[in-house]
Amino acid sequence: MKAYLFLFLAITCEVVATSSLKLSNSFTNLIPSIITIVGYCASFYLLSMTLKTIPVGIAYAIWSGIGIIFVSIIAWVFFKQALDLAALLGMGLIMLGVIIINVFSNVGAH
Template sequence: MNAYLFLFLAIICEVIATSSLKLSNGFTQLGFTIITIVGYSASFYLLSLTLKTMHVGIAYAIWSGIGIVLVSLIAWFFFKQSLDLAALIGMGLIMAGVVVINVFSKVAGH
């Protein structure tokens, strides 16, 4: 169960770092640049802890799928970037894939 906790925290750190990367304005805003560097560093460290007990392909599929959806939602709400129907359907399919991996895969590390 710790693997999923570490993975969840890694995803949150990565989403914060990616959002801060947008706000860093090409690393010209020091505060957001620091948040970006610390966030990515923490996310990779937490991912490395996850990979001690979870297959890398499964961890990365969950990481990227949830990360894509969360970053897209943050961009929609906070940066006023639009999402059309195709983008929403695509994100729904990504989330469906994450669910299928976690519920039905024998290698997901249940």
């Protein structure tokens, strides 16, 4: 279960870093740029801790899938970026994939 805590924290750091990347304005705004760099470093470190227990393919699928969904929601809410039906359907399928991996796969850390 500790591995999933590290994975959740890695996803959180990655989402914060990616959202700050937008605000960094190509690394011309100092504070968002620092948050981006620190966030990605923390995310990769935490992901590496996750990989001690969870296979890399499973961890990366969960990390990237949930990250995509959260970044898209943040972009929609804070940056007013539109999500059309195809985008929502695709994210729904990503979430379904993450659920299937966690509930039915025997290769993850359970």
